[in-house]
Structure formats: structure tokens, C-alpha cells
Amino acid sequence: SGELDELREVRDGARDFIASLQARERERTGIGSLKVGFNKVFGYYLEVTKANLDKVPDDYIRKQTLANGERYFTPELKEWEEKVLGAEEEIEALEARLFGDVRREVAREMERLQETAGRIAALDVLSALSRVAERRGYVRPEVHTGFDLEIRAGRHPVVETMMPAEEFIPNDLTLDGETGAIVILTGPNMSGKSTVLRQVGLIQLLAQIGAFVPADSARLPVCDRIFTRVGASDNLARGQSTFMVEMSETAAIVHGATERSLVLLDEIGRGTSTYDGVSIAWAVTEHIHERIGAKTIFATHYHELTQLGDLLDGVKNLNVSVREVGDEIVFLRRLEEGGADRSYGIQVGRLAGLPGDVVARARELLAELEGSHSGGGEGLGRHGAHRPASEAPPDQLPLFGPPEHPVVRELREVEPERMTPLEALNLLAELRRRARDGEPGE
Known part of the structure; x- marks a missing residue:
């Protein structure tokens, strides 16, 4: 707008004049400490200290008295002040009017603008995906309507970018009805279990949005949902502990997953006792195997769960391998068949900086x-x-060992404080006889 430009020139010119006024007035009056200032109440002013009041010219008009000086203005300063303030008010009003005009013009073209923005956004995403695929050596996955999932030399699309070239260790993974649709994944902390989980989930997601995937090859089914239970956090606002949040997420998976889902579980039951935790994790795995049939990877430190690989046809064990070199452990980051035999928790603690003692x-x-x-x-x-x-x-x-002897179980249930001495002696004699003879009792 030409009018807006003119107003800005007036305002800026007036400001330049006022800025130069201080130097001119110091020279004219001989007051070296004179300064030009501004506040919202009194506008622009010339400030003179008490020591120099005798040098104030006759054309200075007193504006405000201070403890250590006086503030003045001149007719010339007042004129330029009005130009600055007047121009700023007109500029604000004109800018508001012009902005309203622009908004109304944009509103008339909103549908076309949103359509254009959507196409640009889609082009931006496709361009970014193709650029990453070309740079990182991604491949086009084979997406099918069956059940099996097969990934060869799969990689984590984010983690590999944070590492030097060729340093990320790729892994193969198959989930199918023949070799097992549920994987119990074990290995020590820092070995890479969580990376494997996220890697599989991201590869599946990339394939279903039509992108290339970080692998040498990938044959992937169409999944109706990808369920994850990863990480540990509480929800203080709702009064939920870490364990409660974990159980709520697990319940959502159990109720929502289908045979066509991909389920990724990173630990279940850590926030309670070992027996409770293992029991819940075991039962959830059994439920997924027997009732749901979803492709599942379950990363866990509960080595007891590896027994499921022998008990259930659809469950297999994999571990993220490590090697011991003296007192050191080397993380190989490679998936191997079978369960991990140790947790290496102490070695990991030492790597994390625990004191030697x-x-x-x-x-x-x-x-x-x-x-x-x-x-x-x-x-x-x-x-x-x-x-x-x-x-x-x-x-x-x-x-999950053999049950305890019935005599021991019965002895645990005895309440001696409710028995007479004779009843206690008779019961003790009976239990002793059954234990000696190996009788199960009633």
C-alpha cells in the first residue's frame, strides 16, 4: 500500500530527527549530559540535571520536575512527537484494515488453498520417503493378504542413521504359522531387544503407508492394527502407578488385538513381585496364543517364559546374543535361536558406572x-x-515345578492357636505317619 509506505516514511523520518536532536541540543546549549527520552505518560522530553539548570535556554518549556533534574520540551520537539505518534496510530489502523482485506480474500479461496496445501504436503512426504530410500538402500516390500511376516536383514530406520556407516547390525525375523507366530525375545539390558521390537513395527508401518523399507527384502501381511506396550511411565494426573498404566495398556491389547494384528510387548509385570509378574506375562502370552493368534514379539527378562517355546507349538525363542570376554561382555546385536541363559545384569551395571565395591x-x-x-x-x-x-x-x-506335598500344604493351613494340646498332638502324629509312608492324605 502506497499510503502505508508514506506513513512509515513519516514515522521513521521523525524518529531520525528526534535521535539527532540530542546531539544538536547538547552543542547548542553546552549541556553535555542533556538527553532525549520517551515514556508513555509524558511522551518525548529533554532531560537536564540540576547542576545545568542555569544553562537551559528560554525556548525550553518545563514538562516534569524530578528529584535530580527537570524535563522540558520545545515547540519543535512537540511537532515531531505529534508526527511520530500520529503516524503510528494511522499505521496501526491501516495495517488492521489491510489485514482484514487479505483474510477475506483468502477465505474466498480457502477450498483451493487447502487442496493445494494438501497436495504439497503429500508431495513433500513422498519426496522425503523416496530420498531416504535411495540414500539408505531401502527396498520395496511385498505386501500380501496372508498371515506370514518375513524380514531379511531388517534395520531400524532411525537408529542406523545415528551410527557410522555399516555399523548397524541387521537381523532376520520370521513370524508364521509353521515356525511360530509368537517370539519370546530374551537378552540382557542394552543388548538391543527394544530396538528389534521398534524396528519390526516401523518396517510394518512403512510398508502399509506405501513406502520402501530398511531391509534386504521384506514380505509383509496387511495388519489391521499395530499394538505396542513399550517403556514405563506413570500417570499421576489420573492416580495411576507405573504398573497400573502397564496393565491398562496390556488389557487394551488383549481386548483389541485380532489374528491380523501385530503385537509388540516390551516387558510386562516389572512393577510387581517376580511371581506375580511372571504369572501375568505367562498368562498373557498363553491368551494371545490360544485365543487371539496375533503375530507377537515379547521382549522380556523373565527367562521362565522361554519354557513356553517347548509347551506351545506357536511360540519360539530368540535371543539378542552377547559374548563374554573375561569379565567383559560384548553386545553382538544379532538375533539367535533359543533363549538367553543369563541376564548379565551385574556386567551391565558395571558398564553403567556402578562403583567397583x-x-x-x-x-x-x-x-x-x-x-x-x-x-x-x-x-x-x-x-x-x-x-x-x-x-x-x-x-x-x-x-512351574512340581506341586508341594499335600502334607506340607495341610501343615501350612493349620491354626495351632485354635487347637487343644491333645488335638495338636494327634494331628502331628497323623501328619508324621503320612509323611513317613508317602501317603497323599485326603
Whole structure:
């Protein structure tokens, strides 16, 4: 707008004049400390300290008295002030009017603009996907309406970009009705289990939006949903603990998944006791296997779950391999058949920076625990009784081992405080006889 440009020139010219006024007035009056200022109440002014009031010219008009000086204005300063303020008011009004005109013009073309923006956005996405595919060596997946999922040399599209070239370790994965649609994935912390889960989910997602995928080859089914239970966090606003959030997410998966879903589970049951956690994880896996039939990868530290590979036809075990070199562990990042035999938690703790004495004590306690659970030692009681912080829980029996003897079970249920001495002696004699004779009892 020509009118707007003229108003801006007037405003800027007036500001330039006022800025130069300070130097001119200092020279004219001989007051070296004179300065030009502005505030919203009094506008522009010339400020003179008390020590220089005798040098104030006759054409200065007093505007405000201060504790340490006076503020003045001149007819010339007032004239330029009106030009600046007047121009700014007119500029604001004109800009608001012009902006309204532009909005109305845009509104008339809104449908065409939104259509154009949508096409540009789609072009931007396709361009970005094709550029990444060309640079990173992605391949076109084979998408089918069947059940099987097969990925050869799959890679994580984000993690591999954060690593030097050729350093990311690709992995093969097959989920099908013949070799197993459910994978129990074990391995120590930092070995790469979560990366594998996310990698498979992202490859499936990329394929279903029509993009190339980071792999040497991929044969993927059409999934109705991709379910994930990854990470651990609470929801304080709703009063939900980490475990409650975890269970809520798991429940949503169990209720919502179908045979055509892809389910990715990264730990279940960590926020409760070991037995509760393993039991829930076991039951959820059984339910998915028997009732849902969804393709599932379940990353877990519960090595007990690897037994499911022997008990259920549709479950197989994979582990992210590591190798021990002396006291060190080397993460190979490669998927291998079978379950992990150790967690390597102490080694990972050492890598994370735990003090040496803590690591050494942990090794000592681990040896005692392993000895007590294998029946070859006294457990932590022998060395740990004087160290309350290191006390261990009572020995635990194998989770899915044989049931306890009926005599032991009956003895646990006895309430001696409700029995007479004679009743107690009779019961003790009966239990002793059955235990000696190996009788199961009633």
C-alpha cells in the first residue's frame, strides 16, 4: 500500500530527527549530559540535571520536575512527537484494515488453498520417503493378504542413521504359522531387544503407508492394527502407578488385538513381585496364543517364559546374543535361536558406572544366591545377616515345578492357636505317619 509506505516514511523520518536532536541540543546549549527520552505518560522530553539548570535556554518549556533534574520540551520537539505518534496510530489502523482485506480474500479461496496445501504436503512426504530410500538402500516390500511376516536383514530406520556407516547390525525375523507366530525375545539390558521390537513395527508401518523399507527384502501381511506396550511411565494426573498404566495398556491389547494384528510387548509385570509378574506375562502370552493368534514379539527378562517355546507349538525363542570376554561382555546385536541363559545384569551395571565395591559385592551375593537355589550352599544368611541392606528373600522354588506335598500344604493351613494340646498332638502324629509312608492324605 502506497499510503502505508508514506506513513512509515513519516514515522521513521521523525524518529531520525528526534535521535539527532540530542546531539544538536547538547552543542547548542553546552549541556553535555542533556538527553532525549520517551515514556508513555509524558511522551518525548529533554532531560537536564540540576547542576545545568542555569544553562537551559528560554525556548525550553518545563514538562516534569524530578528529584535530580527537570524535563522540558520545545515547540519543535512537540511537532515531531505529534508526527511520530500520529503516524503510528494511522499505521496501526491501516495495517488492521489491510489485514482484514487479505483474510477475506483468502477465505474466498480457502477450498483451493487447502487442496493445494494438501497436495504439497503429500508431495513433500513422498519426496522425503523416496530420498531416504535411495540414500539408505531401502527396498520395496511385498505386501500380501496372508498371515506370514518375513524380514531379511531388517534395520531400524532411525537408529542406523545415528551410527557410522555399516555399523548397524541387521537381523532376520520370521513370524508364521509353521515356525511360530509368537517370539519370546530374551537378552540382557542394552543388548538391543527394544530396538528389534521398534524396528519390526516401523518396517510394518512403512510398508502399509506405501513406502520402501530398511531391509534386504521384506514380505509383509496387511495388519489391521499395530499394538505396542513399550517403556514405563506413570500417570499421576489420573492416580495411576507405573504398573497400573502397564496393565491398562496390556488389557487394551488383549481386548483389541485380532489374528491380523501385530503385537509388540516390551516387558510386562516389572512393577510387581517376580511371581506375580511372571504369572501375568505367562498368562498373557498363553491368551494371545490360544485365543487371539496375533503375530507377537515379547521382549522380556523373565527367562521362565522361554519354557513356553517347548509347551506351545506357536511360540519360539530368540535371543539378542552377547559374548563374554573375561569379565567383559560384548553386545553382538544379532538375533539367535533359543533363549538367553543369563541376564548379565551385574556386567551391565558395571558398564553403567556402578562403583567397583558395589559390583564386587553383587558378584559375591549372586554366587551365594545361585548356590542356595541349586541346593549347594547356605544362601545369604551365612555372610549377609550382618548386612541388612543385602538381606535376601527366602529361597524360591522353581515357578512351574512340581506341586508341594499335600502334607506340607495341610501343615501350612493349620491354626495351632485354635487347637487343644491333645488335638495338636494327634494331628502331628497323623501328619508324621503320612509323611513317613508317602501317603497323599485326603
